Amino acid sequence: MFPARPAYTLMNKRFLSSLPASLASLVLGFAWLFSLALTHAATLPEGYAETHYASGISRATAMEFAPDGRLFVCQQGGSLRVIKNGALLPTPFVTLDVDDFSERGLLGVAFDPDFTANHFLYVYYTAKQPTLHNRVSRFTADGEVAAPGSETILLELDNLNAGNHNGGAIHFGTDGKLYIAAGENARGANAQTLTNLLGKILRINSDGSIPADNPFYGSASGKNRAIWALGFRNPFTFAVQPGSGRIFVNDVGNGAWEEIDELARGANYGWPECEAACSPANPNFREPIYFYPHGSGIRKGYCIAGGTFYNPATVQFPASEVGAYYFCDYSNGWIGKLAPNNRHQVIDFATSVSSPVDLKTGPDGRLYYLARGEGTVMAVSWTHSFAGRAGSYQGLFYETSGGVRHGASGFFSLALRTDGTYSGKLQQGTKRHSFTGTFDVDGKATNSVNRPGTNSLTTELLLDEDGQITGRISDNSWEAALLADRAAFAARTNPATNFANRYTLLVPGSAETPLEPAGDGLGTFVVDTSGRVSFTGLLADGSPMAQKVPLSKNGAWPFYVSLYGGRGSILGWILLTNSAQPDLGGLVSWSRPPGPKPKVHTNGFAFDSMLLGSAYRAPGANTFFDATSAVVILSEGGLGQSVTNLVTLGPGAKVTNTGTNKLTLKLTQKSGAFTGNVTLPGAKKATAFKGALLQKQQYGGGFFLGTNQSGHLEFRPSP
C-alpha cells in the first residue's frame, strides 16, 4: 500500500542517512535510565535527595528565611548568622550578649511581614541584665548586618530559675501579630497561671503593644495580657500555615509523650495536669492533634523540635505534599509528616538525621533542616520534580509498520506544569480531543480520551528526564507510536539562533504512476527567535497548507496539516539542521481520500514523500541562480512528453521568456515562492503553475494541474 519511494535525485545521501534521528527514539521504546548520585547522612524516601546548603554552624537552635531568600540561623551563643545564595557569611548579622547556659541563648528569629519595606526582624534570646530572663527584641537590617543601635526591646519575659524549658520560637501569624512560644522554665505551675508569661503562647503587636482582642486582655494584667493560650511545657518550635493561618505547636514532653497541638485562642493545653491526652478526658484541656511515645527508633523519641507546613511559593515536592506538616524529633533523628488530609497518622520521611533542631519550607519548595549535630543546613528536594521539564510539548502519533493511515494518526500537544499535572490534545483531522492528568513519579500517565461519536482512545505516556514524551495511542483496532518534544526556545532566554531564518521546501511528487502526484508541493516558512515555525504552502493538487508549531531543541518539527475538511492529512517529522545542504528534510505521509475535489486524483491515494528544503534569502538586486539562463520544464500531468522552455535571468530576479511558448514566471522575492503561466504547444488556454526555489540546491520545483494528475514543474539553470 505504501511503496518505498526511490530517493529523489536531488537528495543528499549523507543527509538522508542522518535524517530520522528524531524517529529513532520511537524505536527505542520505553528504555529509560535514571540514576541518583547521593552523598548524604540522612535516609530519605525514594525520589528525594538532599544537599549540603551550609555548614560550620555550631550550636544552632533555629532558622528562618527572610522574604528576600536569605536564610538566617540562630546560634545558641548569641550570633545570628546569614546564609546568602547558599554561602554562610563570615560576619554575623548581630552577636547578642546572651546567657547560653543549658537551653538558654539565642533561640528564635522572625521577619516582619513588611520586612522588604521596613527591614525589621525580631529575635528571642536570654538576656543577662538586670536578671536572667528571656526577651523579644526588634532589629533593623542594614544589608547583611543589623543597623548599629537599632535594637528595640518589645517584651521582657519573667525571670528565670532553671536553665531549661525556655521555648523560644517566634513567628508572625497571618493576622500580622507576633506569636511567641515561652517554656514553663521547669515549673509546671507556671503553665496554668495568668500571672506570668511562662508555659504560654503569647501574642503581641509588632511594636510590642498588646492587642486588645487577646483572650485574657480583660482578666490578666500588664504584660500578661499578651497570653494567647496556656498549658504548655516547652513549646520549642511552632509553625504557621501560609494562607490558612493555622498554627501547630510542638510541645516537648516530660515522662511519656511528645505532642503537636493546634493553637486556638484562649485554649489550655493541659500541662502539667495532663501530658498529651488527658485520661480520663478533661473538657477544660484541649488535646493534641498528634502525639508519639517516648522510646527509641522512628515514631518515638524524646524531643519534638522543628515544624513546617509545606505550602511554598514554588512547589517542588509532589503536589500531594502541599499542606503537609513536617516535624522532627531531635533526640531520635527523624523527620515525619502529617498528611494534609490526615492529621492523626504520622508518615515517616527521613531517618538518620543528625540532631534536627529546626525545619523550614524554602521559597524554592525544598525542605530545609537544621542539623545541630553536624552544624549544617541540609536541603531536601524531590528529584522527580517536573520543574525542569514543564512546558509545551508537540508531537505526532502514527502506526510504525504498514505505513501511515490517516485515521490512525494525528497531532499531539500537551502542556506540562511543574507539579506533573498536564492538559493535552489529540488532533485527528479537524477534530481535537482534550485530556488531563498527572504524571506519576516514574513519569508515566495513562488516559482514556473521549471522541464524540466514536470509540475513545487510550494513551500511555512516558515522560523522560530530558523532556521528551514517548508512548502509545490506540483504539480497539490500531496502535500508534507517539513521540513528542518540548518546545525548547524562547526569544529572550534561549533564542533559536541556529534555526531562526526563512526557508523554502518542496514535497516531491512521483513519476512512477499517474495515480500518484507527479508535481512537487511547495511551502515557505519562517522560524523566529522563539523557535516557532510559521508555515504556509500548497500541495501538488492545489490543497493549501498552514501550520504554526514550535521546534524542539534539535530542530525537530512535527509537521501536521489537516486536509480535505479533515478527511485527509499530511504529517511527518521534519528535521532542520545546521549542516551543509539541504537545511531540512523528512519523510511525510500524505493521505488524500477519494472524492470529486480537487479534480485531480479523484480516486485518492496514500503517498509518502521525502521532503526537501533550503534556507532562503531574497536575492535582492541579484539573480537567484548562479546563471544567466534557465529552463522551465513541464512533465507528466497528462502531457504526452515533457515541454522545455528557455528563459534568461536578469538582475532583480527578473525572468524573461526566450522560448517559443508564451511564458511568464514571477518570483516572490521575500518568500522564495513563484507563480507563472505557460501556453503549451497547441493549447488555447495558458496553464498555471506554482513552485518554490531551493536556493542552496539551485533548483525550483512545483506543479501544474493536468487533466487527471498533478503535473511536475522543474525550474533550473541551463546545463
Ligand SMILES: [Ca+2]
Ligand atoms: Ca498538652
